[in-house]
Amino acid sequence: MTEAAARRRGRRTRTESASTRDRILAVAREEFSARGYEKTSVRGVAKAAGVDPALVHHYFGTKDQIFEAAVEDAVAPVLHAPDAVADGPLDDVGERLTRFMFGVWENPVTRTPLLAIVRSAVDNEAAASVFRRLVVSQLLGRVAGRLGRPDGELRVELAAAQLVGCAMLRYVIQVEPLASVDVEQIIARVAPVVQGHLTGP
Template structure:
């Protein structure tokens, strides 16, 4: 006698382990696939189905781990942007008299590294083109970076100062790596740092 449950449609929710690709490393595979999907298609055209296909899992499993698309974008952004977020550690180690040079060298250096550059470019392109992606990126940058740097400062309006410094560095990276304006795009990195660092220093420390 056949099992009465055989052939019955499975209830919605978390997919069965056997056909969903679940198991050790599934969450990490989904994040890796999400970064690739957003990098290739941008936020608007990226899809949960495409992420699931890249990870070898059922789309329902992507929803199970991360929820809607903006949530998995946020998780993917946090992983991809992690090297830049470590700038807070750079700011907190060493005196304020050299904080501008340290931050400038670190942030611009992250953008020069091919391993970290492509994920960062994908994030910035998505944030520029889509307000939902921009909101996710904005919250991450303020909570995890500029607000933390502001705590280290001893000046009026430290948060505004921190954001102005970030704007200076983001502007340089946009022109150098996204828009590729010459001669900035091909200028020597040390030369760029020497010119930008004093401006960042003034934003962060001058009363």
């Protein structure tokens, strides 16, 4: 086999694998979103993706690991966007975090998988553990590191509690008037609270 042929073959194999893997992942995201963690099965994901269950296990491992991959895929914008959010000046980090969080929730494309994660995390220990590891350690841990204070983690979590609670009442439980009021009104009231938790006395 020539080098070029090997490269072509390698490329094609990688591409085919990637597309099967991606298809399984997309199906898994849909299934977890629609049915929740408990009611989703490896067998069901395999069937919907048109592959053998063994192939799902081959690519992703256990159901917990498939869920984790699906969540990681779904929250990629939350985990990877915030370089600018976490790295900018500390004196308006509260506003950046608040705007970022509401931006993700106001966008229907990112809201749907987030709703699925929140629903699963509330209902299931495996899902809660994925939520803790991905969202808390990765996203919040970076902000806590920047604060450089011994109580940095607790500060970040209380700030996150304000944002998580807003998301619960506005997007999940849909309490009025919070569910319908213009998002800028909420940001104006919440950003100073988030800032206070992070850098206040």
